[in-house]
Amino acid sequence: MEALGYGDRRGSPAHIPSSFPPTIPEDNSGWLNLLDLIQRTKGSQTKTREQLKDCSEHLSGLGLYPKGCKCSWRVVDCTAQGLSGVPPAPDPNNVSLLNLQKNQLHQLQDKQFIGFQSLEGLFLQNNDLHSIAPGAFAGLSKLRKLFLSHNRIRSLPPRLFQDLFQLEWLMLDNNQITDLSPDSFLGLKSLYFLDLSCNLLKEMPPSMYQGLQDLQMLNISANPLKELPVDHFDSLPYLQSLSMEGMEISNIENRMFQKLTNLSYVYFGHFQYCSYVPHVRNCQPNTDGISSLENLLANLILRIFVWVIACTTCLGNLLVVCMRSLIVPENFQHAMAIKCLCCADFLMGVYLFFIGASDLRYAGEYNKHAQAWMASPQCQAGGCLAMLSSEVSVLLLTYMTLEKYVGIVFPFSHYRAGRRQTLATLVGIWLVGFTIAVVPFWSRGPFGNYYGTNGVCFPLHFDTSESAMAQHYSTAIFLGVNLIAFITMVVAYSSMFHAVRVSRARSAQHLSREVSIAKRFFFIVFTDALCWLPIFLLKLLSLLQLEIPGAVTSWVVIFILPINSALNPVLYTITTSPFQERLKQCLQREGRSVPSSQSAGPSFTLVPLQATSARELLDTVDQGTERTVFGPQD
Numbered sequence: 064m065e066a067l068g069y070g071d072r073r074g075s076p077a078h079i080p081s082s083f084p085p086t087i088p089e090d091n092s093g094w095l096n097l098l099d100l101i102q103r104t105k106g107s108q109t110k111t112r113e114q115l116k117d118c119s120e121h122l123s124g125l126g127l128y129p130k131g132c133k134c135s136w137r138v139v140d141c142t143a144q145g146l147s148g149v150p151p152a153p154d155p156n157n158v159s160l161l162n163l164q165k166n167q168l169h170q171l172q173d174k175q176f177i178g179f180q181s182l183e184g185l186f187l188q189n190n191d192l193h194s195i196a197p198g199a200f201a202g203l204s205k206l207r208k209l210f211l212s213h214n215r216i217r218s219l220p221p222r223l224f225q226d227l228f229q230l231e232w233l234m235l236d237n238n239q240i241t242d243l244s245p246d247s248f249l250g251l252k253s254l255y256f257l258d259l260s261c262n263l264l265k266e267m268p269p270s271m272y273q274g275l276q277d278l279q280m281l282n283i284s285a286n287p288l289k290e291l292p293v294d295h296f297d298s299l300p301y302l303q304s305l306s307m308e309g310m311e312i313s314n315i316e317n318r319m320f321q322k323l324t325n326l327s328y329v330y331f332g333h334f335q336y337c338s339y340v341p342h343v344r345n346c347q348p349n350t351d352g353i354s355s356l357e358n359l360l361a362n363l364i365l366r367i368f369v370w371v372i373a374c375t376t377c378l379g380n381l382l383v384v385c386m387r388s389l390i391v392p393e394n395f396q397h398a399m400a401i402k403c404l405c406c407a408d409f410l411m412g413v414y415l416f417f418i419g420a421s422d423l424r425y426a427g428e429y430n431k432h433a434q435a436w437m438a439s440p441q442c443q444a445g446g447c448l449a450m451l452s453s454e455v456s457v458l459l460l461t462y463m464t465l466e467k468y469v470g471i472v473f474p475f476s477h478y479r480a481g482r483r484q485t486l487a488t489l490v491g492i493w494l495v496g497f498t499i500a501v502v503p504f505w506s507r508g509p510f511g512n513y514y515g516t517n518g519v520c521f522p523l524h525f526d527t528s529e530s531a532m533a534q535h536y537s538t539a540i541f542l543g544v545n546l547i548a549f550i551t552m553v554v555a556y557s558s559m560f561h562a563v564r565v566s567r568a569r570s571a572q573h574l575s576r577e578v579s580i581a582k583r584f585f586f587i588v589f590t591d592a593l594c595w596l597p598i599f600l601l602k603l604l605s606l607l608q609l610e611i612p613g614a615v616t617s618w619v620v621i622f623i624l625p626i627n628s629a630l631n632p633v634l635y636t637i638t639t640s641p642f643q644e645r646l647k648q649c650l651q652r653e654g655r656s657v658p659s660s661q662s663a664g665p666s667f668t669l670v671p672l673q674a675t676s677a678r679e680l681l682d683t684v685d686q687g688t689e690r691t692v693f694g695p696q697d
Contacts, residue, residue: 137181141166152178160184170194177202184208188234191215201226208232212258215239225250236260236282245270253277260284260306267291272298284330285309293318306330315339317434335516338433346430352614354518356430359422362614365621369419372625376412379632380405387636390645396485397463401635403489404459407496408628410452415625417445418519429518437515446514447500449521449624454544455496456627460591461548462488463635468555472562499544503536510536521620523598541602549595556588587634594626 132141132150139158141150143165152158158179168190175196176182182203192214200206206227216238224230230251240262247268248254254275264286272278278299284306291312296302302323309332320326320340329343334351337343346356355361360369383405387398421441425432436442466480480488503513503522509532514520522537598619601611 162186165189171199173198174201175199186210188212210234213237219247221246231255234258256280258282280304282306290314297322304328308332341431353617359518373412373415376629380409383632383636407455411628414449442520443514446520450500454499457548458492464552464555471559519620
């Protein structure tokens with residue numbers, strides 16, 4: 064029966080995707096009706112197999128139908144026969160299915176099918192049809208299935224279907240319909256399935272579903288609708304399946320769906336929309352890659368590792384702050400910068416704890432609380448905290464890198480930051496980071512729900528459907544501030560390494576030391592690149608309007624973004640020889656002995672900037688003194 068426009072999926076039309084409606088037993092009543100019609104038609108064909116040839120020859124001889132048309136008792140199939148008009152009925156009281164797909168029927172006149180009083184199925188797909196007279200379907204009181212898909216219909220006259228009071232399926236998808244009237248579907252009191260997908264509808268008239276009280280399946284996907292009246296679906300109390308895929312509804316809210324108490328299946332373009340229908344048991348898509356209908360963090364690995372990374376980040380940074388507070392530093396300015404960096408990275412761990420705790424709180428029923436959660440002050444505060452941590456960390460690393468750069472590349476410079484200047488710079492960095500984080504929070508109008516676009520409350524904004532201001536601001540931060548900072552660090556460390564190479568004697572000892580320096584520089588730049596390059600790339604792809612899988616965002620936020628926060632204590636403090644030596648001395652003074660580490664990296668400590676040459680600087684470094692000029696320092 065595929066030649067007659069039917070597929071093989073439980074009697075559904077061949078052009079309807081298998082995902083709509085889902086093949087679930089509870090949602091099959093309409094499909095069974097169509098199956099019944101097909102089975103009865105098949106039975107009729109079996110009984111009249113002998114009549115098929117005679118009927119076709121008779122019609123062809125009269126010149127009413129082309130020779131390619133097939134007539135089988137109650138079925139007339141004229142698919143792709145080049146017809147420019149509707150042929151007359153061979154038997155006015157006995158044709159139940161008329162298939163005129165893929166012909167050249169550009170328009171339908173009044174009473175076009177007046178000779179088909181017993182017609183139950185009419186297929187007019189792919190005909191380049193653009194004009195339908197108001198009375199085109201007059202007299203088809205027994206019609207149950209009408210397919211007008213894949214044509215060029217621009218509008219529907221009022222009361223076009225008023226005689227079709229037994230019509231169950233009306234397929235108008237893939238046309239060019241731009242507007243409807245409140246009376247477009249008047250009279251369709253038995254309509255079960257209405258498909259208006261893939262048209263050019265920009266607005267829906269009020270009361271357009273008036274009289275469609277039995278409608279159970281509605282598809283309005285892929286229309287350029289931006290808003291819907293809040294009471295748009297109120298007159299459809301028995302609706303069970305609703306498809307709104309490929310649509311951006313700016314005014315979507317819970318009120319739109321509150322009266323759809325029988326709704327069981329919903330298909331949206333965005334997972335976040337599912338939070339507006341918490342009473343619906345089947346909503347698609349059921350995940351955005353970050354969250355699912357059940358859990359804030361959909362992936363089990365993420366649900367475990369959010370705690371692991373949070374603990375690692377918080378404990379590592381807290382340890383460094385405590386140890387540096389107990390050990391008297393030789394260089395106050397550098398120690399303050401390191402402590403500030405640890406505090407900023409510690410906030411990232413707090414944010415991850417916050418997300419992990421929220422995931423546990425909503426476990427098993429996240430969709431019921433998703434909308435309230437993403438709009439809550441807690442989510443906004445968590446997003447602000449993550450943004451503050453991220454930006455302060457980036458700015459501090461850039462500042463520390465430039466300090467080291469000046470000390471190595473320009474050893475004769477008289478520049479040396481004092482306590483006041485260092486404190487002022489550090490306070491300024493925190494103020495800048497705080498401003499970056501809170502501006503979207505206090506300007507909800509242009510930014511919208513900046514931190515509430517996903518369940519983890521972090522504004523990567525890879526989705527181009529977000530507000531223009533949010534997109535621009537996010538781009539300015541990630542591809543502006545952070546990218547410039549990253550490039551600055553890469554160039555600075557490269558210049559420092561070059562200064563080391565050109566200033567060293569080429570002895571074997573110096574070559575070995577040079578390799579050690581290169582390794583430490585490499586790991587510093589590598590961890591920065593590991594953290595930021597994926598974000599830069601994804602942000603660039605989003606600007607090019609390329610689709611980014613939702614799962615990517617969750618891995619970026621839980622794994623990639625906190626990398627620097629977790630590793631900075633190791634790179635900048637714990638693995639440095641000066642810190643290890645002073646820690647050992649402190650412990651020994653307390654009567655505790657700690658074995659000296661033989662595998663510690665080279666000692667890079669702050670050398671007085673009055674050194675007479677870069678070579679003198681490097682010789683000081685080679686001697687293992689406790690004054691670092693580059694790399695992780697104490």
